[in-house]
Amino acid sequence: MKPEYICIGLPKAGTSWLYNVLKRHNDVYVPPVKEISYFSNKGFLYKKNIWAFFFHKDWYNVKKREYFKQFINSIKPYRNKNLSRKDQIWILKYCFLPQNDFWYRKLFSESKTKISIDISPVYSFLDEEEIESISKRFPKTSIILILRDPVERAWSHFKMDYLIGTNNKSESFSEDEIKAYYNRQPDNNKLISKWLKHYSSDRFKILQYEELQHNPESFYKSVCNIMQINPDGINRAYHDVINTISNKGHKLDIPDNHKRILIDIYGKNKE
Template identity: 25%
Template sequence: MKQLPHFLCIGAQKAGTSWLFEQLRQHPDIWLPPVKELHYFDHLFCQSTRSWSRWHIKQCISNVLRNYANNTKQLDFSYVRYLTDIASEPMFSEVWYEAIFQRPGAQGKIIGDITPKYCAIGPEGIRYVKQLLGPVKLIWIIRDPVARALSQLRMETEKRRMKSEISVAEWLELAASDDVLCRGAYLDYIPQWLAEFDKDAILFIPFKHIATQPKQVLTTVEAFIGVSHYEHYSAPEKKS
C-alpha cells in the first residue's frame, strides 16, 4: 500500500514553517522527507514556481548528501540512491512525489509535507490535493501580511545581494511582485481551501504563538495530526 502524506503545512512563507519542520522531524511517530518544501503541488499549479523548483530540489538534496556524508561513519548506499533519485528526472510527476514517501522509516508513522507555497495553488490544485491525498490534515500558520511580506523581501534581497548589488528599481519590482504579495492574501486563499475541505481539517496557528507559547503550539499540532505527546523536542523556543 502506498504511503502518502497524512498532513500538509501549506503556509505561510516566513511564518515559522522551518521551525515547525525542525521540531516535528524529532517526533518518533512522525516522518518528514529529507527536503523541506518539496513544491510538488505548486510546481504543477503555480507557473512562477517552475522557473526555480528543479534547482531548489537539486540544491537541497546536494546539501543533505553533503551533511550525511560528513556526519555518517558508514554510508547506507540505498539511502544515497534514494536521495539522488529525488534530484533526478523526471521530477514533479505523481510517481516522483509518491516515491519520496516510500521509505521503510515512514511505515506506521504520520507522514507530512511542509511546503508553504501550497496555500496559493488555487481551486484546481486544491481539488487535486484532495483527489491524491484524500482526507489529509492541513496546517496553516497565519502571520500579519505586512510583516510576512517584509520578512520575505529581506530574504529575497539577501539572496540577490549574494550575486550582485540590488538597485532601488529592482527592490521596488520585487516588492510589487505577485510572489511577494500573493502569499499573504489570506482572504483569497482561505475560502478556496474551505470550499474543498471541512473547517475541522484545517488548523490555523497564529504566528505570534510560536514565539509566546511554542510548546503549546507543538501540543496542538500533535493532537491535530493524531500523534502522542512528545516531551523531548530540542530548542522548541527557537523560531526560524
C-alpha cells in the same frame, strides 16, 4: 493514504521550525529535505531531463540541485556523514525518478508505522484548480496552514528574497516593483476561502505564527493536537529545539514606503 498531512505554509511563518521539531518526533516521518514542492512543479515537468536538472535556473531545478549537493557532500571521503544511506537513496529518487502521484507517495514509504507530513510553503500560491485536484487525488490527507500577520510576513519574505545576503537596499526598488512583489503574496482571507471550498473544516486546520513567537511550547502542543500525536514523543535530548526559532530573520524595520504599500494592500484584511 500517505502523506496524512500537508503543511501549505505560509512562507516565513514557522515552517522551518515545524520541520526541525517534527523530524525529531518518534511518531512522525518527514522527508530528509524540507520542501518537496511536488504540487507546484507542474510548470517544470516538461523540463524533466539531465540538462534542465544541472543548468536551468528556475526555482524548482535550483532546489533539486541543492538537495543533490547534500547527497554528494554526504558521500565524499572525510566529510561528516549527515545523511543516512536511506536518506541518500531518497534524494536520488527525488531528483531523478519520473514524478507522478505514485512517486510522491513513495517518498513517504519509510513512514509505514508513522504519521507523515509534507511541509512545502510554496503550496500557499496554488490556484484553485490545483487545490481541487489535490483534494480528489489525496482525499484522506489533511491540510495545516500557519497564518502570520500579513504585513510582517510579506516584509519578512521581501527581506529574504531581495535584501539579506546581498548589497541591495530597500530604497533601490521602485514603488511599482514593491507593489508588484507584495501583490503576488498570498492574501490570508482569499487563501483560506480557496482551500475551504474543497476541504471540510475538520481537514483544514489553522495555526497562528504569533503563538509560536510568544509561546513555542503551546504552539507545539497545538500541532500535536491537530496531528493526534503525543507531545512527549520528542526525546528530552532534543527538547530545546521546541524553543528555538528557525531561520530567525535579521532585524530590519519596515521602511515607511514599504509600510504604506503593505497597509494599503493588507490593512483591511489583517488576520
